[in-house]
Amino acid sequence: MYKVSLLTRDGATIAFDAEPSDTLLDAAERASIYLPSSCREGGCGACRVSRESGDVELMAYSSVALSEDERMAGDILLCRAQPRSDLALRAPFDEAAVGFAPVPKRRATLVAIEPVGSGTLRLQLQYKDDPTFGRAAQFTAGQFIELTLPDGSSKRSYSLANAPNWDGTLELFIRLQPHGAFSDYLRDRAAIGDTLLVRGPQGQFTLDEASAAPRWFVVGGTGLAPALSMLRQMGEFADPRSCRLFFGVNKVDELFALDAIDSLKAALPQLVVTLCVWKPEKEWREFTGTPVEALAQALLTAPERPDIYVCGPPALIAAAEEAGRSAGVPHDRIFSEKFTAA
Numbered sequence: 078m079y080k081v082s083l084l085t086r087d088g089a090t091i092a093f094d095a096e097p098s099d100t101l102l103d104a105a106e107r108a109s110i111y112l113p114s115s116c117r118e119g120g121c122g123a124c125r126v127s128r129e130s131g132d133v134e135l136m137a138y139s140s141v142a143l144s145e146d147e148r149m150a151g152d153i154l155l156c157r158a159q160p161r162s163d164l165a166l167r168a169p170f171d172e173a174a175v176g177f178a179p180v181p182k183r184r185a186t187l188v189a190i191e192p193v194g195s196g197t198l199r200l201q202l203q204y205k206d207d208p209t210f211g212r213a214a215q216f217t218a219g220q221f222i223e224l225t226l227p228d229g230s231s232k233r234s235y236s237l238a239n240a241p242n243w244d245g246t247l248e249l250f251i252r253l254q255p256h257g258a259f260s261d262y263l264r265d266r267a268a269i270g271d272t273l274l275v276r277g278p279q280g281q282f283t284l285d286e287a288s289a290a291p292r293w294f295v296v297g298g299t300g301l302a303p304a305l306s307m308l309r310q311m312g313e314f315a316d317p318r319s320c321r322l323f324f325g326v327n328k329v330d331e332l333f334a335l336d337a338i339d340s341l342k343a344a345l346p347q348l349v350v351t352l353c354v355w356k357p358e359k360e361w362r363e364f365t366g367t368p369v370e371a372l373a374q375a376l377l378t379a380p381e382r383p384d385i386y387v388c389g390p391p392a393l394i395a396a397a398e399e400a401g402r403s404a405g406v407p408h409d410r411i412f413s414e415k416f417t418a419a
């Protein structure tokens with residue numbers, strides 16, 4: 078048995094024991110410590126922390142979740158690391174991101190499913206009444222849920238696109254993947270009335286309410302979902318702070334949720350939206366290029382440095398971080414959530 082201590086970004090120390098055959102994530106959970114995670118199989122990077130001292134053995138993982146540079150710098154994935162000595166770890170999140178009770182598991186009914194853009198579906202789920210949680214969809218705007226297929230065969234995490242609400246509604250935008258188990262279900266078998274298991278809410282990609290800086294959202298494809306959730310929440314609170322949305326897709330017909338974006342502009346009159354299409358095949362009046370290119374241009378003339386919220390594929394996040402850094406946005410004012418295909 079080894080001793081593990083994890084120092085959070087805000088200086089709290091979290092300690093637990095781990096057997097050599099445990100992953101650090103499982104060992105923490107046995108001690109009722111629920112550390113940030115998503116896929117639990119080395120694919121997403123949500124559980125990445127830095128190793129200050131001690132040794133681990135890393136099981137197989139994707140380079141999307143942990144790059145070679147990150148590994149060389151001492152980073153590890155909690156869901157893939159087994160201890161080989163006592164460990165001192167440093168986390169990129171605050172103590173508030175750590176749960177001390179299991180993530181809730183609830184059941185939800187599929188109430189709507191419709192195509193909304195080439196290759197993208199909009200899903201609406203409705204929580205069933207639950208003796209512990211009631212009906213409400215309580216979460217923090219920007220968080221995600223993990224869905225399990227009705228037959229239990231596959232799980233997948235998706236960001237919520239709507240704001241928290243009392244009637245238990247969950248809205249998701251899902252990009253169909255050619256050979257994804259979840260995509261196959263949605264394409265071929267999903268039916269209104271299906272019951273899905275929901276594990277959540279989870280995730281730390283949420284608004285920093287303590288900051289007064291403008292909020293800029295840079296999103297690719299279904300990375301729009303958490304930004305929509307956060308902006309809708311701002312709209313409900315009539316938040317007066319300056320905000321921008323850079324929403325990018327590859328082709329014009331992949332754009333979706335434009336009606337939702339229009340409604341947002343009514344609720345948040347100060348919101349400036351830039352629709353970005355990388356390869357527009359017909360006449361296109363808005364930005365041609367990636368949302369990161371639009372971000373970089375806008376930063377050139379921005380009167381103050383914004384907080385930047387980025388969501389999309391790993392390459393988009395890396396490019397947005399680089400654009401932000403070279404325009405003088407401090408590293409800790411860039412918040413991100415990686416979307417990986419599955």
Ligand code: FES
Nearest residue numbers: 115116117122156
């Ligand atoms: S939870 Fe560990 S990489 Fe996804």
